Amino acid sequence: MRKSAFISTVAVFAAFNAICDSLMGPSIPVESHVWYSWGFMATPITGIVLGPYAGFLSSLIGVMIGHFIYFIDPYEFLFTLGAPIGAMMSGFLFRGKWKIASIYYTMLLAIYFITPVAWQLPVWGMWNVYLAYACLLVAMAIIKKKSYKLESKGLLFAIVISAFIGLEADVLFRVFVFIPCQTYRLFYDLNVEGLRAIWVLGAAETPIKATLATIVTTIVGPPLIKAIKKTSFSSWFK
Numbered sequence: 001m002r003k004s005a006f007i008s009t010v011a012v013f014a015a016f017n018a019i020c021d022s023l024m025g026p027s028i029p030v031e032s033h034v035w036y037s038w039g040f041m042a043t044p045i046t047g048i049v050l051g052p053y054a055g056f057l058s059s060l061i062g063v064m065i066g067h068f069i070y071f072i073d074p075y076e077f078l079f080t081l082g083a084p085i086g087a088m089m090s091g092f093l094f095r096g097k098w099k100i101a102s103i104y105y106t107m108l109l110a111i112y113f114i115t116p117v118a119w120q121l122p123v124w125g126m127w128n129v130y131l132a133y134a135c136l137l138v139a140m141a142i143i144k145k146k147s148y149k150l151e152s153k154g155l156l157f158a159i160v161i162s163a164f165i166g167l168e169a170d171v172l173f174r175v176f177v178f179i180p181c182q183t184y185r186l187f188y189d190l191n192v193e194g195l196r197a198i199w200v201l202g203a204a205e206t207p208i209k210a211t212l213a214t215i216v217t218t219i220v221g222p223p224l225i226k227a228i229k230k231t232s233f234s235s236w237f238k
Contacts, residue, residue, distance in 0.1 A: 010058045013050060017042040017062020017083070022069035026209070034174060034206050037070055039063055043083050043170060044163035044217045047090030049224060055091040059084035075187045082173035090166030094158055098140040101165060105133045108176045115180045120192050125199035126175065128207040132168035135161060155222060163217040167210040 021039030042062065047055035063083045067076055092100045109129070112118050139161050177183055184190045190198075 006054070010050060010054050013042070013046045013055075013058040014061040014065075017046060017059050018065040018069070021063045021066025021080075021083075024070065026212070034171060034202055035209055036072055036076070037066065039066060039080070039083055040167060040170070040209055041213050041216060043086045044090040044166045044213060045221060045224070047087035047092075047166055048094045048159060048162055048217070048221060049228065050087075050091065051095065052088040052091030052097075055087040056084040059087040075183065078183070079174050079177055082170035082177075085173050086166045086168075086170030088166075089169040090162045093136075093139075093162040093165055098136065101169065102136055102140060104169060105136060105172065108172050109133065111180045112175060117184075117192065117195070118179055121179075121195055121199050122203075125203045126171075127203060128210060129168050129172050129175070132165045136165050139165075155225070156218065159221040159225075160214060160218050163214045163221075164210060167213055168206075171206050171210070 017039065020042040021037045023038045025035055025037045025040075039062075043059060046059050046062075049055070050058055060081075060083075063080045064077065067080055089101050089104065092098075179195075184195055188194075
């Protein structure tokens with residue numbers, strides 16, 4: 001029964017991700033097209049509830065289906081792998097496994113900065129990713145326990161930090177694919193001037209959407225986690 005219920009929950013979250021990812025994203029004044037759909041809204045809560053591995057799988061199934069429904073181009077199937085990675089990072093972080101996320105951020109940021117074309121882009125263009133990395137390092141230093149009481153402020157903090165850093169881990173993966181992997185040139189035939197324009201727009205767009213998703217996750221997360229912890233599935237959060 002426990003196994004069947006868990007599989008059913010994974011399927012429900014996969015459907016939730018598919019629905020969000022198949023809907024055209026919010027219209028805002030600045031658009032770099034990092035997230036075309038509403039899929040980013042489902043990423044953090046999927047990882048927080050299901051855990052890193054089941055969250056990754058559920059998100060992966062959902063965004064792949066969603067991308068077929070709301071089809072942009074075949075290249076988007078590569079970039080959208082950032083969503084399940086983001087869900088995985090949120091799952092790790094909520095369970096106190098900070099080291100894995102810190103290695104991920106450190107490696108991808110290092111690879112980005114040793115890529116020659118990155119030297120020609122505004123350093124401040126990824127300020128939101130830097131902020132997430134800083135929050136990760138600070139959280140590693142101040143959080144000593146891996147579980148949180150239902151009524152504690154620590155639970156709310158864990159949800160906020162897990163959601164935000166997970167979302168920016170998604171952004172960081174897309175940057176990794178776009179710049180170090182040279183897809184800006186191979187897929188889109190962009191020059192440095194085109195990259196700079198995208199960087200400026202992305203510096204405004206992604207923080208807005210990440211903030212929106214973090215707020216929604218913070219609202220729906222505590223009651224959802226509280227409900228699950230009162231069942232026999234509380235082991236999901238260990």
